[in-house]
Amino acid sequence: MSITELLASISLLLLPIFFYLTKSSKSKASSISYPNAPKSYPLIGSSLAIFANKSRRIQWISDLIQNSPSATVVLHRFFLDDSHILTGNPANVQHMLKTQFHNYEKGSKTRRILFDFLGNGIFNINGDSWKFQRKVSSNEFNAKSLRKFVETVVDAELSQRLIPILSTAAANNAVLDLQDILQRFAFDNICKIAFGYDPAYLLPDLPEAEFAKTFDDAVNISSQRFNSVFPYLWKIKKFLNIGSEKRLKEASSQLRQFAKNIIKEKKQELSNKSSLESVDLLSRFLSSGHSDEDFVTDIVISFILAGRDTTSAALTWYFWLLSQNQEVEKEVLREIKEKSESPVYEEVKDMVYTHASLCESMRLYPPVPIDSKVAKHDDVLPDGTVVKKGSRVCYHPYAMGRLEVLWGSDWEKFKPERWLESAADGANKNGKWSFVGRDPYTYPVFQAGPRICLGKDMAFLQMKRVVAGILRRFKVVPVADDGFEPVFIADLTSKMKGGFPVRFKERSD
Numbered sequence: 001m002s003i004t005e006l007l008a009s010i011s012l013l014l015l016p017i018f019f020y021l022t023k024s025s026k027s028k029a030s031s032i033s034y035p036n037a038p039k040s041y042p043l044i045g046s047s048l049a050i051f052a053n054k055s056r057r058i059q060w061i062s063d064l065i066q067n068s069p070s071a072t073v074v075l076h077r078f079f080l081d082d083s084h085i086l087t088g089n090p091a092n093v094q095h096m097l098k099t100q101f102h103n104y105e106k107g108s109k110t111r112r113i114l115f116d117f118l119g120n121g122i123f124n125i126n127g128d129s130w131k132f133q134r135k136v137s138s139n140e141f142n143a144k145s146l147r148k149f150v151e152t153v154v155d156a157e158l159s160q161r162l163i164p165i166l167s168t169a170a171a172n173n174a175v176l177d178l179q180d181i182l183q184r185f186a187f188d189n190i191c192k193i194a195f196g197y198d199p200a201y202l203l204p205d206l207p208e209a210e211f212a213k214t215f216d217d218a219v220n221i222s223s224q225r226f227n228s229v230f231p232y233l234w235k236i237k238k239f240l241n242i243g244s245e246k247r248l249k250e251a252s253s254q255l256r257q258f259a260k261n262i263i264k265e266k267k268q269e270l271s272n273k274s275s276l277e278s279v280d281l282l283s284r285f286l287s288s289g290h291s292d293e294d295f296v297t298d299i300v301i302s303f304i305l306a307g308r309d310t311t312s313a314a315l316t317w318y319f320w321l322l323s324q325n326q327e328v329e330k331e332v333l334r335e336i337k338e339k340s341e342s343p344v345y346e347e348v349k350d351m352v353y354t355h356a357s358l359c360e361s362m363r364l365y366p367p368v369p370i371d372s373k374v375a376k377h378d379d380v381l382p383d384g385t386v387v388k389k390g391s392r393v394c395y396h397p398y399a400m401g402r403l404e405v406l407w408g409s410d411w412e413k414f415k416p417e418r419w420l421e422s423a424a425d426g427a428n429k430n431g432k433w434s435f436v437g438r439d440p441y442t443y444p445v446f447q448a449g450p451r452i453c454l455g456k457d458m459a460f461l462q463m464k465r466v467v468a469g470i471l472r473r474f475k476v477v478p479v480a481d482d483g484f485e486p487v488f489i490a491d492l493t494s495k496m497k498g499g500f501p502v503r504f505k506e507r508s509d
Contacts, residue, residue: 151344
C-alpha cells in the first residue's frame with residue numbers, strides 16, 4: 001500500500017467520526033418498522049449487510065423490496081444520519097415523479113456524485129436549466145424526426161454495417177459479443193441523429209475504440225460513487241487524485257475533448273449554411289443562444305449516455321430471452337413476415353406483438369434498474385414512510401418487475417401476452433392483437449411524470465427495426481452451456497456481465 005493510500009484509509013476512519021460527533025442528530029427517516037430490513041448498528045448503520053451484498057446489490061435490494069409488506073425498505077449507511085429509502089410501491093413512485101414532483105429532485109449530493117461525468121447535462125440538473133434543455137430536445141422527437149430516424153439513420157446502419165457483419169460471422173461460424181455489437185450500433189445511431197456526426201464505430205474489423213473504454217470507465221466509476229459502502233472514500237481519493245478518482249478525472253477530460261471536437265465541427269458546418277434545413281439536436285442547442293461550450297459539452301455527453309447504453313442493454317437481454325423462449329420467437333417471426341411488405345416506418349410502428357415482447361423483456365431487465373431523487377422538504381409517502389429533508393428516495397424498476405402483487409404469480413415467466421388483448425373472438429386466430437400498456441408508475445422503465453423519457457418512442461422504433469432486421473435473416477444462438485444464466489449488473493445503466501457471446505445462423509426460409 002502506498003503512503004497516499006494509507007493516508008486515505010486513515011482519513012476514511014477519522015473524518016466520518018468527526019462529522020458524526022459534530023453534526024446535530026436528526027430523527028430517523030421513517031417511524032415505520034421494516035422487519036425484513038437488514039440490521040442497523042450505531043454509527044455504521046447497515047454497512048455490514050451492504051458490504052456483504054455488494055457483488056449482487058441490485059438483486060439483494062430487489063429481494064428486500066419483494067419481501068417487504070409495503071414494497072419499501074429503509075437502509076442506514078456508514079456514519080450517515082440521513083436514510084436511504086428504497087421503494088417498489090407504485091403509489092410512492094407516482095407521489096415522487098408526479099404528485100410531489102417539485103419536492104423530489106436530483107439533490108446536491110447526487111449532482112456532486114455525477115458532476116465530473118455529466119456536468120450540468122439534462123440528467124443531472126433541475127429547475128430552469130432542465131426545463132430549457134428538455135424544451136429544446138423535445139423538438140427532435142416529433143413524428144417527422146422519428147420517421148427520418150428509422151428510414152435513414154437506423155436503416156442505413158442496419159443494412160450497410162450490421163447485417164454484413166452478421167452475415168460474415170454466420171458464414172465463418174464465428175462468435176461475436178452481441179452486447180458489444182449493439183453498443184457500437186447504438187453509438188453510431190445516437191451520434192448521427194443527435195449531432196449529425198458519424199463515428200463509424202460499427203465497422204467489419206470492429207476497431208478498438210478508446211472512446212468506448214473511456215466512456216465505460218466514467219460510467220462505472222460514477223456508479224461506484226453512488227454504491228460506496230464508505231461514502232467519504234471517493235471524496236478523499238479525489239482530493240488526493242489517486243486510484244479510480246484519478247482515472248475518472250482522466251476519462252472525463254478525454255470525453256469532454258471528444259465532445260468539444262464534435263461541437264467545433266458542428267459550429268463550422270453551421271457557419272457555412274445559409275439556413276438550417278436539416279437540423280439535428282446539437283444544431284438546435286448551438287442556434288438557441290446558449291452556445292457556451294461547457295454547457296453544450298454536458299448535453300452531448302448526456303445524450304450519448306442515453307442513446308448508447310439504454311437501447312443496447314435492452315436489446316442484449318431481449319435476444320437472450322428470445323433464445324430461451326422459442327414460442328415467443330416464433331410469434332415475433334410470424335409478425336415480422338406479416339409486416340415485411342410494409343414501408344419501413346409503418347412496419348416497425350405496427351409491430352404490436354414485438355412491442356409487447358420488448359416491454360416484457362424490459363420488465364425483467366430494465367436498462368436503468370434504479371433511479372433516485374432527494375427530498376427538498378420533509379414529506380410522507382403514501383405507504384406511510386416518513387421522509388426527512390435531504391433523504392434519498394430510490395424507486396426500483398428491477399424490483400417492481402418482480403413483484404407478484406403487480407404481475408401475478410407467474411412474474412418470472414417471459415410472457416408478452418400479459419401486455420396484449422386478443423381479437424374479439426378471443427381465439428387470436430389471425431394474429432390480431434391490441435396492446436394494453438401499464439401505467440408508468442407501475443412500469444417506470446422510462447421514468448414518468450414531467451421527467452418521462454423524451455426518447456421513448458425513438459427507442460422502441462430503433463429496437464423493433466433491429467429485431468426485425470436481425471431475426472428476418474438470422475437465428476441468434478448463445479454460446480453457453482445448458483442451464484447457464486447470465487449475470488445482470490448495473491452501473492448507471494445495466495449490462496450483461498462478461499458480454500453476450502453468440503453465433504448467427506442464416507435462416508433457410
